[in-house]
Amino acid sequence: MRIISPGGIELEINEKGYVVDREKFDWFYLNKSDADVEWECDVKHLLIEEGRVRGVEVDKDGNSKEVRADTVVLACGLNSHLPDEASLSPIRYPSDIAWAMEAVVEGENIGEGEYFEYFVGSVAPGWKATFSPLGGDFASAGVYVRRVGNPSDFFSRHMERLRKAKGNMKIVEVFEGGDPIAAMPWKLVGDGVVVCGGAGAQSGIMYGMRAGVIVAESIAQGDLSLYQKRWERELMREYKLGRKALNMLMEMEDEDIDRFARALSDFDFSSLRGNPYLKAFRVFMHILKKDPALILRLI
Numbered sequence: 482m483r484i485i486s487p488g489g490i491e492l493e494i495n496e497k498g499y500v501v502d503r504e505k506f507d508w509f510y511l512n513k514s515d516a517d518v519e520w521e522c523d524v525k526h527l528l529i530e531e532g533r534v535r536g537v538e539v540d541k542d543g544n545s546k547e548v549r550a551d552t553v554v555l556a557c558g559l560n561s562h563l564p565d566e567a568s569l570s571p572i573r574y575p576s577d578i579a580w581a582m583e584a585v586v587e588g589e590n591i592g593e594g595e596y597f598e599y600f601v602g603s604v605a606p607g608w609k610a611t612f613s614p615l616g617g618d619f620a621s622a623g624v625y626v627r628r629v630g631n632p633s634d635f636f637s638r639h640m641e642r643l644r645k646a647k648g649n650m651k652i653v654e655v656f657e658g659g660d661p662i663a664a665m666p667w668k669l670v671g672d673g674v675v676v677c678g679g680a681g682a683q684s685g686i687m688y689g690m691r692a693g694v695i696v697a698e699s700i701a702q703g704d705l706s707l708y709q710k711r712w713e714r715e716l717m718r719e720y721k722l723g724r725k726a727l728n729m730l731m732e733m734e735d736e737d738i739d740r741f742a743r744a745l746s747d748f749d750f751s752s753l754r755g756n757p758y759l760k761a762f763r764v765f766m767h768i769l770k771k772d773p774a775l776i777l778r779l780i
């Protein structure tokens with residue numbers, strides 16, 4: 482990937498990246514499952530009896546029915562009423578959800594670049610603007626913004642800059658949604674119910690999948706409360722560090738982000754090892770050596 486500062490300083494991180502076809506991905510796991518799966522049901526309500534969630538009321542092809550279960554896993558993404566029905570507050574800082582507008586775009590050879598590109602700074606306050614080659618004439622382009630309302634103006638400006646830099650491209654399909662990357666998971670477990678994935682601010686597909694595994698293990702051991710404890714022990718520090726870094730980025734002026742990028746332009750990101758704190762510490766020490774005045778400005 483390439484991280485690009487507002488002034489155009491590029492930091493290259495030579496890690497492999499992948500684009501996931503979400504529909505095929507979902508079907509892949511659905512086909513692998515040997516469980517009794519009913520697909521494309523609309524869950525209308527939770528069945529709650531004496532304060533405990535006992536199942537769900539679903540609608541399929543206009544027919545309503547009850548499905549009873551010892552544990553209900555709410556992996557319903559953002560914007561669902563279901564966690565509220567379970568009296569859970571799975572997201573700690575809902576006002577910090579990044580609102581995203583992303584499009585598949587088409588233009589001559591625009592999908593042939595080698596790097597995913599992430600633009601930071603006032604181009605997308607609070608998170609990032611992206612350009613990801615998809616091969617051939619296709620790419621995806623998006624903006625993710627926090628605490629500035631609707632992303633559409635940022636998206637239009639981002640597209641304008643991309644067209645200037647990479648040539649004409651037309652929008653094929655637009656997606657809008659929320660990414661709770663800095664919104665922090667909170668209360669994920671209730672009586673007979675857990676929240677998992679985007680619905681619990683466990684943003685990122687890999688993180689949502691890991692949360693799913695921890696849920697399954699906790700159910701197998703007959704104690705749902707293990708899910709919250711194990712998830713926090715394994716990942717909470719990473720999320721806290723991520724939120725701190727994104728909040729710092731949001732408060733930085735474009736010129737400070739440029740200074741930050743300049744100080745890191747000779748840093749070998751592939752040499753980073755160890756836990757996220759150790760990595761952050763090494764980056765911090767490098768900037769301290771290169772531009773101590775910047776560190777003083779930022780802390």
Ligand SMILES: Cc1cc2nc3c(=O)[nH]c(=O)nc-3n(C[C@H](O)[C@H](O)[C@H](O)COP(=O)(O)OP(=O)(O)OC[C@H]3O[C@@H](n4cnc5c(N)ncnc54)[C@H](O)[C@@H]3O)c2cc1C
Nearest residue numbers: 522523524557558561581583658659660678679684685686
């Ligand atoms: C524009 C955008 C780009 C992103 N890019 C990346 C990326 O590059 N890499 C990455 O790792 N993450 C990315 N994310 C985050 C990633 O999409 C989420 O972390 C992930 O999709 C969460 O998966 P999930 O299954 O928990 O929720 P979702 O993907 O939101 O899926 C929830 C599903 O539940 C269904 N549902 C909701 N309510 C009901 C109901 N009542 N009854 C039945 N079904 C219901 C929904 O229809 C949906 O299919 C991006 C997010 C956005 C918005």
